[in-house]
Amino acid sequence: MNTIEALRTRRTIRKFDSKEVSRQVLDSIFEAVRFAPSWKNSRTFRFTVITDAKVKGRIAEEATRTPSNNKNIINNAPCVIIQSAVNGKAGYTADGEFDTVKGDGYTMYDAGIAADELCLAAHEYGLGSVIMGLVDYDKIAQIISLPEDETVVTAIAVGYPESIPNPPSKYEVAEYVRYID
Ligand SMILES: Cc1cc2nc3c(=O)[nH]c(=O)nc-3n(C[C@H](O)[C@H](O)[C@H](O)COP(=O)(O)O)c2cc1C
Secondary structure: OOOOHHHHHHOOOOEEOOOOOHHHHHHHHHHHHOOOOOOHHHEEEEEEEEOHHHHHHHHHHEEEEEOOOOOHHHHHHEEEEEEEEEEEOEEEOOOOOOOOOOHHHHHHHHHHHHHHHHHHHHHHHOOEEEEEOEEHHHHHHHHOOOOOEEEEEEEEEOOEEOOOOOOOOOOOOHHHOOOOO
């Protein structure tokens, strides 16, 4: 699959079949995500891969927010990846000051880039994914014993799609692009 095809055909997948995601495939995905761009190459993105049913179940029960379908999604996904970010680096100078008026916004910016690269790499291996922002970040951090200097960003469920939904509506290019010629 070339990059443009991957961008056009990736869909958020919320229902997965029961087939496990092998460690080999996960390693291949993370090997690709290594190359994600980041603020001054600060590489603050981190991922905790959860396949253990007990831990996954705790996240579903204790750390999802309503209204959302995230509890069911997590319970039924073979694999849930907690994305976290190292605090205080992206958007900061070496002295620990904010480098721009966007403050620490680049921590989230970089996390978003890495998340999409993960989802696109997963797509290449036939996997579907859903990024879930509606979760209890602090509770997840507690459940997975996240290092103190990191913050949970999202949970990303990954698995082989039960089916591929039609794309939701998307803007036409003219609705979100301006050219100054
Ligand atoms: C930052 C972010 C947070 C999201 N949070 C959730 C979520 O909590 N639950 C969910 O089911 N989908 C979530 N989504 C998926 C979006 O709903 C989905 O990307 C959007 O509807 C467009 O569908 P598509 O990805 O198939 O193009 C999230 C997506 C992003 C980028």
